[in-house]
Amino acid sequence: MNEHQSKNRLQFFDEMAANYKGRFTNQFPFLFYFYNQRLVAACSGLSFHEETRLIDYGAGTGFLYDYLLSDDYSLSNYIGIDISADMLSQSNIPIQQREVGGLDRLKKQQVQDYIFSLGVTTYMTELELVEFLGIVREKLQKDGSLIISFTNKQSLDFKIISTLRQLMPKQWTRKQSLGYPSILAFSPTEATELLAKAGFRINQMIFLNQTVFPLNRLFPRLAVFIAQRFLSKSRRPFWSSDFLIHASIRPQ
Numbered sequence: 001m002n003e004h005q006s007k008n009r010l011q012f013f014d015e016m017a018a019n020y021k022g023r024f025t026n027q028f029p030f031l032f033y034f035y036n037q038r039l040v041a042a043c044s045g046l047s048f049h050e051e052t053r054l055i056d057y058g059a060g061t062g063f064l065y066d067y068l069l070s071d072d073y074s075l076s077n078y079i080g081i082d083i084s085a086d087m088l089s090q091s092n093i094p095i096q097q098r099e100v101g102g103l104d105r106l107k108k109q110q111v112q113d114y115i116f117s118l119g120v121t122t123y124m125t126e127l128e129l130v131e132f133l134g135i136v137r138e139k140l141q142k143d144g145s146l147i148i149s150f151t152n153k154q155s156l157d158f159k160i161i162s163t164l165r166q167l168m169p170k171q172w173t174r175k176q177s178l179g180y181p182s183i184l185a186f187s188p189t190e191a192t193e194l195l196a197k198a199g200f201r202i203n204q205m206i207f208l209n210q211t212v213f214p215l216n217r218l219f220p221r222l223a224v225f226i227a228q229r230f231l232s233k234s235r236r237p238f239w240s241s242d243f244l245i246h247a248s249i250r251p252q
């Protein structure tokens with residue numbers, strides 16, 4: 001990613017910061033459903049205790065922090081890293097537990113039990129993601145976990161959005177919040193291969209967000225109803241806009 005692209009990315013999130021937290025309310029049923037589903041999937045099967053060390057890479061406005069806090073986990077060893085100071089400043093993460101920056105910040109951390117990265121790979125370049133995985137490998141305990149989500153290239157939602165982005169003027173896609181110019185997406189097989197190449201073993205893959213554009217923007221409650229009632233039971237990646245992986249270090 002060149003300097004111009006990284007400036008654009010930072011500006012994109014800085015501009016979004018003030019309104020981002022509002023997305024996680026009942027006012028936005030589709031996003032509320034999706035973010036909740038992602039947090040539940042991210043934390044499923046993990047245990048948290050006083051000494052648990054965790055990094056939330058791309059912490060944003062601290063949805064994970066709030067989620068864990070509400071469950072009474074001690075978060076004294078939580079660190080939220082994000083390129084956008086504006087996103088972090090909207091969070092409840094204590095100032096001494098926030099780090100503004102990217103991979104440079106991650107490199108400076110101690111060994112961790114868990115490293116989360118939720119909704120972030122979409123905005124990385126592939127090179128950056130490979131570098132991220134290399135650093136995570138060094139920063140995880142032997143029995144630690146990486147919890148990472150991806151945009152699903154094989155989903156109907158991604159296919160519709162990609163087609164519209166090509167056909168429609170940029171102003172229109174921005175207005176519809178389809179905004180970020182270059183989305184990094186993977187199929188489940190590609191993500192599995194990428195992680196295996198970086199030295200990880202996949203323990204669990206969970207499919208997320210079975211709502212589809214434009215139904216989820218036009219009739220969000222209906223889209224969520226259909227997703228929860230019917231599509232979430234489908235094992236086909238086609239219906240899920242994202243997927244999340246729990247991975248651990250593969251012994252060499």
Ligand SMILES: C[S@@+](CC[C@H](N)C(=O)[O-])C[C@H]1O[C@@H](n2cnc3c(N)ncnc32)[C@H](O)[C@@H]1O
Nearest residue numbers: 013058059060063082083084087102118119123
């Ligand atoms: C879609 S938001 C997700 C925020 C949060 N993880 C959540 O679950 O709500 C993506 C966040 O990742 C941050 N981000 C994007 N690329 C990043 C990078 N290379 N390094 C660190 N943070 C990054 C953005 O600033 C933004 O706050």
